[in-house]
Ligand code: SF4
């Protein structure tokens with residue numbers, strides 16, 4: 001079994017508690033307008049456009065498929081900017097053994113691993129085997145998810161998973177659909193289910209500029225559900241890396257600190273004392 005891995009960050013301190021190895025899987029069922037890694041959304045369709053723009057010939061078409069030479073690549077991101085399909089040619093097809101070998105090489109320096117994306121739950125079978133092997137090393141395993149899949153359908157995976165970091169993009173279904181092109185009923189079901197299972201590591205909401213009413217509705221709704229039972233991260237909207245369609249709507253700006261503080265106060269007023277601004 002192999003999975004499409006977009007990248008591995010060996011040491012991260014923003015993807016859960018302690019120093020963690022973050023593994024980013026390719027593909028996602030959401031189309032978030034403000035996604036910072038839009039090149040992780042789709043699988044490459046091998047159109048070949050990026051091959052022509054690579055300045056160091058690190059990309060080639062071989063038998064109709066784009067092949068990436070990691071050693072030649074200078075990580076200039078020209079291919080990512082060229083791609084019109086929200087994909088990347090810089091994908092590694094890795095087995096569980098490949099990933100575990102990397103984890104073993106950095107084991108003394110990390111507390112655990114976090115799987116992210118894209119939407120890592122697109123690769124749930126792979127995650128189950130990866131987590132089983134990682135637990136044998138005495139490391140913790142966290143899932144960073146947009147909540148598209150029903151976690152109740154994955155009891156084996158949940159048994160070896162230490163927690164889920166869940167994105168709640170919006171409490172209003174209409175606004176959630178506008179931002180992600182998907183409805184939010186399953187996300188909200190997962191919010192409640194994971195809380196009841198004591199598997200909710202943290203909840204995250206991106207606070208958006210110019211959408212104060214939606215920010216209010218979302219942080220109020222989430223706070224009322226989670227109270228102070230898990231950390232609630234209020235993330236700043238930043239335009240860096242966001243695709244043109246998102247920048248057109250949310251602007252070339254960063255949400256103001258005042259708006260974040262206003263949202264944090266709403267959390268406190270609704271019983272959530274664990275909110276943090278990131
Ligand atoms: S990032 Fe893409 S365009 Fe730049 S060198 Fe690597 S493969 Fe080529």
Ligand code: SF4
Nearest residue numbers: 044045047048050083
């Ligand atoms: S990464 Fe994008 S531009 Fe490059 S071959 Fe794949 S689909 Fe085409």
